[in-house]
Amino acid sequence: MSDTASASGTQPRRRKLFDMLELDTRFLGMIGAFVLLCIVFNIFTDGRFLTARNIFNLTIQTVSVAIMATGMVFVIVTRHIDLSVGAVLAVSSAVMAVTQTVFLPHYLGLGLEHPLIAPLTMLVGLGVGTIIGAFNGWLIGYQGIPAFIVTLGGFLVWRNAGWYMTSGQTIAPLDSTFLLFGGAEGTLGTTASWIIGLLAAVAAIYGIWNARRSKVAHDFPVKPVWAEVAIGAIAVGAILGFIATLNAYLIPSGKLRRIFEARGEVVPEGYSQGHGLPISVLILIVVAVVMTVVARKTRLGKYIFATGGNPDAAELSGINTRFLTVKVFALMGFLAGLSAIVAQARLQAHSNDIGTLDELRVIAAAVIGGTALSGGIGTIYGAILGALIMQSLQSGMGMVGVDTPFQNIVVGGVLVLAVWIDIQYRKRTGG
Amino acid sequence: MTTPLVELRDISIAFGGVQAVDRVTVDLYPGEVVGLLGHNGAGKSTLIKCLSGAYQADSGEIFVDGKKVTINNPRDARAHNIETIYQTLALADNLDAASNLFLGRELTTPLGFVNEAAMEAETRKIMARLNPNFKKFSDPVSALSGGQRQSVAIARAVYFNARILIMDEPTAALGPQETQMVAELIHELKRQGLGIFLIDHDVHQVKTLCDRASVMKNGQLVGTVKVDEVTEDDILGMIILGKQPEKAA
Numbered sequence: 001m002s003d004t005a006s007a008s009g010t011q012p013r014r015r016k017l018f019d020m021l022e023l024d025t026r027f028l029g030m031i032g033a034f035v036l037l038c039i040v041f042n043i044f045t046d047g048r049f050l051t052a053r054n055i056f057n058l059t060i061q062t063v064s065v066a067i068m069a070t071g072m073v074f075v076i077v078t079r080h081i082d083l084s085v086g087a088v089l090a091v092s093s094a095v096m097a098v099t100q101t102v103f104l105p106h107y108l109g110l111g112l113e114h115p116l117i118a119p120l121t122m123l124v125g126l127g128v129g130t131i132i133g134a135f136n137g138w139l140i141g142y143q144g145i146p147a148f149i150v151t152l153g154g155f156l157v158w159r160n161a162g163w164y165m166t167s168g169q170t171i172a173p174l175d176s177t178f179l180l181f182g183g184a185e186g187t188l189g190t191t192a193s194w195i196i197g198l199l200a201a202v203a204a205i206y207g208i209w210n211a212r213r214s215k216v217a218h219d220f221p222v223k224p225v226w227a228e229v230a231i232g233a234i235a236v237g238a239i240l241g242f243i244a245t246l247n248a249y250l251i252p253s254g255k256l257r258r259i260f261e262a263r264g265e266v267v268p269e270g271y272s273q274g275h276g277l278p279i280s281v282l283i284l285i286v287v288a289v290v291m292t293v294v295a296r297k298t299r300l301g302k303y304i305f306a307t308g309g310n311p312d313a314a315e316l317s318g319i320n321t322r323f324l325t326v327k328v329f330a331l332m333g334f335l336a337g338l339s340a341i342v343a344q345a346r347l348q349a350h351s352n353d354i355g356t357l358d359e360l361r362v363i364a365a366a367v368i369g370g371t372a373l374s375g376g377i378g379t380i381y382g383a384i385l386g387a388l389i390m391q392s393l394q395s396g397m398g399m400v401g402v403d404t405p406f407q408n409i410v411v412g413g414v415l416v417l418a419v420w421i422d423i424q425y426r427k428r429t430g431g
Numbered sequence: 432m433t434t435p436l437v438e439l440r441d442i443s444i445a446f447g448g449v450q451a452v453d454r455v456t457v458d459l460y461p462g463e464v465v466g467l468l469g470h471n472g473a474g475k476s477t478l479i480k481c482l483s484g485a486y487q488a489d490s491g492e493i494f495v496d497g498k499k500v501t502i503n504n505p506r507d508a509r510a511h512n513i514e515t516i517y518q519t520l521a522l523a524d525n526l527d528a529a530s531n532l533f534l535g536r537e538l539t540t541p542l543g544f545v546n547e548a549a550m551e552a553e554t555r556k557i558m559a560r561l562n563p564n565f566k567k568f569s570d571p572v573s574a575l576s577g578g579q580r581q582s583v584a585i586a587r588a589v590y591f592n593a594r595i596l597i598m599d600e601p602t603a604a605l606g607p608q609e610t611q612m613v614a615e616l617i618h619e620l621k622r623q624g625l626g627i628f629l630i631d632h633d634v635h636q637v638k639t640l641c642d643r644a645s646v647m648k649n650g651q652l653v654g655t656v657k658v659d660e661v662t663e664d665d666i667l668g669m670i671i672l673g674k675q676p677e678k679a680a
C-alpha cells in the first residue's frame with residue numbers, strides 16, 4: 001500500500017502544472033479541433049461561415065440533437081444504448097401535432113390560438129416521451145432484454161406508430177405560441193439576452209469562487225489564484241461573446257415589418273433589431289446545467305456513474321440498478337419529447353421523417369464528446385460540443401458545396417476517427 | 432454464552448447443477464472472530480454472500496440477535512449493520528476513493544446535493560487511520576495498486592459502524608506491513624464488540640486472529656473448532672481431508 005505520490009518531484013514540471021490546473025485536456029483538444037474546423041470552413045466559404053447569421057443558425061440547428069445527447073450520455077455511461085430516440089421524437093411530435101390541431105380544438109373546444117394550447121401540447125409531448133422511455137427502461141432493467149434489442153425494436157415501432165397516427169401526413173399550421181420554441185421565431189431580443197448573459201457570467205464566477213472556498217475550508221489543494229482568474233475570464237468572455245454574436249444577427253427587414261404591422265405600427269426609419277438568444281437555446285442551456293448538476297452533485301448521478309464503472313459493485317452497495325435503468329431511460333425519453341417540441345417548432349410542422357437518423361447523430365455526438373461505450377465515463381458539456389461539431393461539419397460542408405454523399409462519408413469517417421483518437425489518448429494518459 | 436450476534440442455519444444454495452453451499456450452519460458472537468476456511472471453490476464466498484444480501488439462499492434461515500431476518504438484497508444487510516469486504520472488492524473503478532467509500536450512502540448538503548468535500552474530508556480521516564501512506568484521493572480507484580484498493584474496501588466496511596463484519600480474504604493483496612495493520616484493526620474492532628467472519632487461506636493467520644474456525648469442503652461444513660484446542664495440522668487436515676480432528680470440539 002506504500003504510495004507513489006503523484007506529485008513526486010521526478011515528473012516534469014509542465015505535467016505538474018497541468019495536474020494542478022485540473023484541466024480536462026481531452027475537452028481542450030476538442031475545442032481546438034472545433035476552432036480549427038470553424039477557421040477552415042470560414043476560409044473556404046470566404047468568411048460566410050463565421051458570420052453572426054450562420055452562427056445563429058448553427059446554434060438553433062444543434063439544439064434538438066444536443067438536448068438528446070445529454071441524455072444519451074447517461075444511457076451510454078450505464079453501459080446501455082438507445083437506438084429509438086429519433087423514433088420517440090417522431091411519435092412525440094406526431095402526438096403533439098394531433099393534440100394541438102385535432103384533439104384540443106375538437107374535444108376541449110380550444111381554438112388553435114388559445115393560450116392553453118401550447119402548454120398542454122408540450123405537457124403531452126413530454127409525457128409521451130417519458131412514458132415510452134420508462135417502458136424501455138422497464139424492459140431492459142426488469143425483464144433483462146438488452147437495450148440494443150429493446151430500442152432497435154422501438155426504432156421501428158415508434159416512428160411507425162407516429163406515422164399511423166397522422167396517416168403519414170404533414171401537419172401544419174401549428175399554434176403560434178408553440179412555434180416560439182423552435183429558434184428564429186422565438187428570440188428574447190437584445191436586452192433580455194444581455195441580462196441573461198450577465199447573470200450567467202455572475203453564476204460562473206460564483207461557481208468558481210464557491211468551489212475554491214469549499215476546498216479551502218477542507219484544507220484541500222487549490223489552483224493558483226491567477227489560474228482561477230484566467231478560467232473565470234475565459235468563461236465570462238465566452239458567455240458574453242456568444243450573446244453579443246446572437247444579438248448582432250439582425251432581424252431581416254421584411255420580417256421586422258411584419259412584426260410591426262401585426263402591432264399596427266410601421267418600422268421607424270433606420271430602425272434595426274437583433275435576434276438575441278433563441279428560447280430553444282435557452283432551453284438547451286437549462287438542460288445542460290441541470291444535467292451537469294445531476295451528473296456531479298446528486299446521488300442519481302453518482303449511481304449512474306458507479307453502475308457504469310462496475311454494475312456488480314453498484315448492486316452490492318445497495319443501489320437498485322434496475323430502477324436506475326428505468327430512471328435513465330425515462331429521462332432519455334423526456335429529453336426526446338423536449339427535442340420533439342424544439343424540432344417541430346423549428347420546422348413549423350410535423351412531418352413523417354422528423355428526427356430521422358437522429359439516433360445516430362445523438363450517439364455520435366455523445367461519443368465524439370468523450371462518452372466511452374464501455375461505460376462509466378462521459379460528460380454533458382462534451383456531448384453538447386460533440387453535437388455542435390457534428391452540426392458544424394454538416395452545415396459547413398453544405399456551404400462549401402460538398403455533395404451530400406460525401407458529407408455523409410466525411411461525418412462517418414470523423415466519428416470513427418474521433419473514437420480512435422480517444423482510444424489513443426486514453427492509452428497515453430491511462431484514463 | 433449469550434445469544435449469537437448472527438446465526439446462519441441450514442443454508443443451501445445451488446447454481447444450476449452445482450450445490451455451492453449445502454446445509455451449512457455457522458454462528459458468530461459479539462466480540463468474536465470466526466474464520467471460514469476451505470479449498471478454492473468450497474463455497475465460503477457464496478455462504479457469506481447469503482448474509483451480505485448478494486445472493487438469496489435456496490433454503491435456510493438467518494438470525495440476527497436471535498431474531499429471524501430476511502435479507503433479500505445488500506440494502507437489507509446494511510440495515511442490520513452487516514458490512515462486507517468482498518473478495519472482488521466491489522469498487523467502481525471510475526470513481527475516486529471517497530465516492531466508493533460512500534457509495535449508496537452519500538453525505539449530502541442541506542439542499543440534498545452530494546457533499547463531495549465532506550466525503551473527501553471523512554475519507555482522509557479514516558484513511559489516515561487505516562493506511563497513512565494513502566495519498567491518492569482525487570484519482571479514480573483504477574489508478575490505485577491492489578493493496579490501496581483493498582484499503583479503500585476495508586475503509587468502506589468499517590466506516591459505517593458495522594456490528595457484523597464480513598471480510599473475504601481482506602489481506603490477499605497486502606504486503607506484510609499492511610497485513611499487520613489489518614490484524615491490528617481486527618483486534619481493535621473485536622474489542623469494540625463487533626463480530627467478524629474472516630475468510631482466509633492462511634491457517635497460521637486464522638489461528639492467531641480467530642476465536643473459532645469453521646471449515647468447508649465441497650459446499651458442506653466439515654466442522655467448527657476453537658482454534659486454541661487444535662493444532663494448525665488439525666485444521667489443515669480438516670481442509671484437505673474433510674475430517675474432524677480426533678478430539679473434536
Ligand SMILES: Nc1ncnc2c1ncn2[C@@H]1O[C@H](COP(=O)(O)OP(=O)(O)OP(=O)(O)O)[C@@H](O)[C@H]1O
Nearest residue numbers: 446449451469470471472473474475476477478518
Ligand atoms: N454466480 C455463480 N454462478 C455459478 N456458480 C457459482 C457462482 N458463484 C459461485 N459458484 C460456484 O460455487 C462454488 C463455490 O464458490 P465460492 O466462490 O463460494 O468458493 P470459495 O470457497 O469462496 O473459493 P475461493 O477460496 O476460491 O474464493 C464453486 O464451485 C463456484 O464455481
Ligand SMILES: [Mg+2]
Nearest residue numbers: 475476477518
Ligand atoms: Mg471466495
